[in-house]
Amino acid sequence: MGCAHPTGEKGGLVTVKASADEVRQAFAGRRFALLIGIPQSHDEHWQPLRYAKKDVKDLAAVLQDPLRGRFAHVESLTTPAQTTREGVKAAVARLAALATQPEDVVVLYVSAHGTLARDARGELERYLVTSDADFHRVSQTALPIDALSAGLLASRSRRRVVVLATCHSGSGKSLLPEDVASELASLKGALRPLEEVSRASIVLSASDFLETAREDETLQNDVYTHWLIEALAGGGDRNGDGAVTATEAHDYARRRTWVFSQGRQRPSAEMVEVGADPVVLTGDVKRTGQPELYSYVPRLDGFTLRVDGVERAELPGGAAVGPGAHHVELAKGDEVLLTEEVRLEAGERLDVDSLARRTDPFLSMTATGGAFGFIDSVSRQQLLPVSPALGVAVRFERVLLKRITVEADLSGFGGQGALSLAPQSPGVPFGWSSILVGVSLAWQWDWRWVSVWVGPRVAGLWVQRSFSLDAYQGTQSAFSVTPGLLLGGAVHLTPHWEVSVGLQAMLAAVVVDGVTQTLGFAGAWAGIGYRF
Amino acid sequence: MKRSLAIALCALSACGGLENEPFKTGTIRGQLVAADANAVVAVVGQPALVTHPDSAGRFTLEAVPLGTVDLLIVVNAALSHRQPVVVGGASVVELGALEGRRSGKLELYVQSVGRHVLTGGTVSLVGLPLTSPIVAPENEAEFFVPAGCYEARVVVPGLPETTVSGCVGEAGLFEQHLDLEPPDGTPGSEGCSITGCEDGLVCQADFSCR
Structure with missing residues (x-):
């Protein structure tokens, strides 16, 4: 099999005059x-x-x-x-x-x-x-x-x-x-x-x-x-x-x-x-077209495609939008399947099904920092003061009925302080450490960049106090199962990064001096999370 | 079985516990210099908190409530002291060697208006573990105490209980004469027919001594 080259000899290249349009037309x-x-x-x-x-x-x-x-x-x-x-x-x-x-x-x-x-x-x-x-x-x-x-x-x-x-x-x-x-x-x-x-x-x-x-x-x-x-x-x-x-x-x-x-x-x-x-x-195609969002997969049939809050198409179908950043939402009635920020270039075509598949279901991991403590002042003075806490929260979004979010969280906190057991008395110095492990089942709402969830939770609270005093050296520890409520929220900064906050309120049964007391325990945290 | 039940209960609700009782009292220690057999250390206002030093003057006062307490220290008849002490929970306050200062003297003279014989009467300082008998013939009670203000309670059988307040300075003297009158209708109103009269006086038909 021969090949062409510029000398014109057998097997050489042959020069052909052809415009770019003609070449494009040919192909x-x-x-x-x-x-x-x-x-x-x-x-x-x-x-x-x-x-x-x-x-x-x-x-x-x-x-x-x-x-x-x-x-x-x-x-x-x-x-x-x-x-x-x-x-x-x-x-x-x-x-x-x-x-x-x-x-x-x-x-x-x-x-x-x-x-x-x-x-x-x-x-x-x-x-x-x-x-x-x-x-x-x-x-x-x-x-x-x-x-x-x-x-x-x-x-x-x-x-x-x-x-x-x-x-x-x-x-x-x-x-x-x-x-x-x-x-x-x-x-x-x-x-x-x-x-x-x-x-x-x-x-x-x-x-x-x-x-x-x-x-x-x-x-x-x-x-x-x-x-x-x-x-x-x-x-x-x-x-x-x-x-x-x-x-x-x-x-x-x-x-x-x-x-x-x-x-x-x-x-x-x-x-x-x-x-x-x-x-x-x-x-x-004479010019670069507007970016397009579309989907034709049967599973998205009947969903409405909203772009920047405006209803643009009913799926299956598509819509052209201007280049730049857009907030894309797929919803059917009150059911929101997807909220996503996308940046589109001119001529780009994006299958929203790929967004839905990428983000459904959501799993987020959040590093948290906050504070926990008893709600009443007497317990804060005599049992455990408000403590700074570090933790991690894992959230599985919309795992049930497309609305129920499951969140598991772990927080650890500790410090040095003094108990105030009597008015105008010197504090009793002590150190403490504590771990709070909880799981919540929350109902979640989504609006554009914001998600809010609220629901019941149950947690295990373990507290240890250490004393090194003239007449008392030792540790005390208590564990309590704490039912309660969780209120959480997140602002989605990007498709993957979010800032979230949480409020937890619980009831802890704590044995104090041999008497079981039911005490309110609460915490607030904020964190940076990554969504998978 | 019990252990399993305990673990199950622990998992379901609560276990372990926090104790604050050990931190609600403290201990005061010290040593009195030149203490005699009448030496005493007490917390003002809490008569149960009192101790007597050993022969070397060392004392330990336990279960003292948390906070600031007023400590009364009587070293001997001539020396005494009052000192505020801050007590921490489950802590020991070491006061070290205490010498005391010159005591003041409280003197109370008690007689009945009807000049009856007073027997078995006592005077105690309120809030302190200090009590003195009323001693004949002058029906006198006395206390050697640190400078300060005191309230004395006078109890004489057949006569109404009464209190008197007074302050004394360092090496000072507070003297008080009390005339006690039995109220009508009380056993004391039958006067000398029961108590008898002071020396040189005779019980009259109206139960007064003349």
């Missing part, structure tokens, strides 16, 4: 699309779809627009002959073969009926109702949805997008066999969502599982498709970088579909291998 991915609209099956059980063909036509227009999509190849299948089970499979294979580089973008769009049926293994499977599908023999005649994603796996592209403007709920753009519908009613929620079984890089679904994808006469399109087209035409450029990515387009269409359908249709998405490498569907 930029090309865009290919297969758009499938199946308005009708030969089986009349499925009602015809009015806008399946128009969905394909409108979407093709924006993808082929030389100013926006600039797709190198767009194939549309809308006739009964083209949209048979085998016809669709063959078209998917052709699409996969077109992409020869990882940077190539491959889009597969389907607007059709969907349905559910048992496959050969007896498992409930999602099917695309192709033009030759038979209502009574779905598994033999229709095309499994998984086959669409699987067909794209042959492609060398790692920028694959599947858009499903269909549903499998049995209403709207789907119709289920009677036995399946009956079984589905009893199994509702037990099936895995489509997005979890897909192996495509991105699956954008016009409706969530068991929800209805709808066509609309006013919009003259499938509802989701209408807004998707509008997003691809430029409306979805959330971060203002000149390009519309798959996630930007989906978020744009998703929110508007949700509003338009008055909450009845909730498009969903699964993201794989996406983040730093967004899939650009239309336009070009």
Whole structure:
């Protein structure tokens, strides 16, 4: 195998004139699309779809627009002959073969009926109702949805997008066999969502599982498709970088579909291998975009993303923000999953799920300094004075019910002083040392940078006094189990460092001169903590 | 079994204990120079806290309450002393050698208004372990005490109890004459029919001595 060099001899380098733009263009991915609209099956059980063909036509227009999509190849299948089970499979294979580089973008769009049926293994499977599908023999005649994603796996592209403007709920753009519908009613929620079984890089679904994808006469399109087209035409450029990515387009269409359908249709998405490498569907990145916060993981579905106290997006989805420091919060109702300070640069894209995973659950270790002592003055004069204390506290935040925080603390204190046993009498000099070990179960509230927790605690208090007097040399020690209350608070200086304070009030049973006394014991501390 | 129970109770509530009683009293030590058999050391106001030095004049006063106490020291009839002492809890206060100063003298002369015979009467100094009998024929009681102010309680059978206060300087003298009158209706009101009369006087029908 030869190589080139500048002498022009065989195997030498060849000088080629090429501009930077030309080089970039050469390495930029090309865009290919297969758009499938199946308005009708030969089986009349499925009602015809009015806008399946128009969905394909409108979407093709924006993808082929030389100013926006600039797709190198767009194939549309809308006739009964083209949209048979085998016809669709063959078209998917052709699409996969077109992409020869990882940077190539491959889009597969389907607007059709969907349905559910048992496959050969007896498992409930999602099917695309192709033009030759038979209502009574779905598994033999229709095309499994998984086959669409699987067909794209042959492609060398790692920028694959599947858009499903269909549903499998049995209403709207789907119709289920009677036995399946009956079984589905009893199994509702037990099936895995489509997005979890897909192996495509991105699956954008016009409706969530068991929800209805709808066509609309006013919009003259499938509802989701209408807004998707509008997003691809430029409306979805959330971060203002000149390009519309798959996630930007989906978020744009998703929110508007949700509003338009008055909450009845909730498009969903699964993201794989996406983040730093967004899939650009239309336009070009002409400038560095605004930083973006996003998440598409199912576990954060329904959470609201607040940035600097302002509600910016409902997850799954995302929002563009200005560069700089931001306070990010994920909440669902009163439940706050995450409060985090982040600093974002222009063009940066941050998956908030990574923040949630990093900070949930929280474990903090705090070095503390404070003071402890009996509440009443007589005990402070005659048993133990107020003592400076050093300690450590370990806090497991929100370990139960996402509100309950467990805190364990250890404090040691000691010193030299004098007992004052009678008025105007000289003090009785002595030294003391003490250890307080406690555990608390506290209810925690979080507001932005501040957390406050309060709850019951129980501790063991051990006290030792040492005397070296003319007529008494020796030590005395006492131990008491002390139930009480903890009030704590922390200010989060950074995602990891915090300043915290604590107040503890306890009841200690102490035997004094042979008589058990129940005495109030309290402490206050402040500390610097590190959160893991 | 008992040990296990104790450990269990300890784990559940409290164990061990703190003691303050040992620190509520202290000890005073010293040695009186030229002490005689009547020497005494006492805490003013606490008659139970009194001790007599040994033959060498050494004394130890234990269980003295915490704080400042007024110590009365009688070395002999001529020398005595009062000294404030600060006592610490479970501590020993060493006073060292104490010589005393010249005593003052308290003299009390007691008689009844009816000139009855006084028998078994005593005078004691309030708050001090010092008591003196009322001695005939002049019905006199005397004390050699350090300079200071004192309250004396006079107790004579058949006559009302009374007190008298007075101060004495170093080597000074305080003298007081007391006339005690039996109140009506008391055993003393029957006068000399019970007590008899002083020498040279005769008990009359109205129970007075003339």
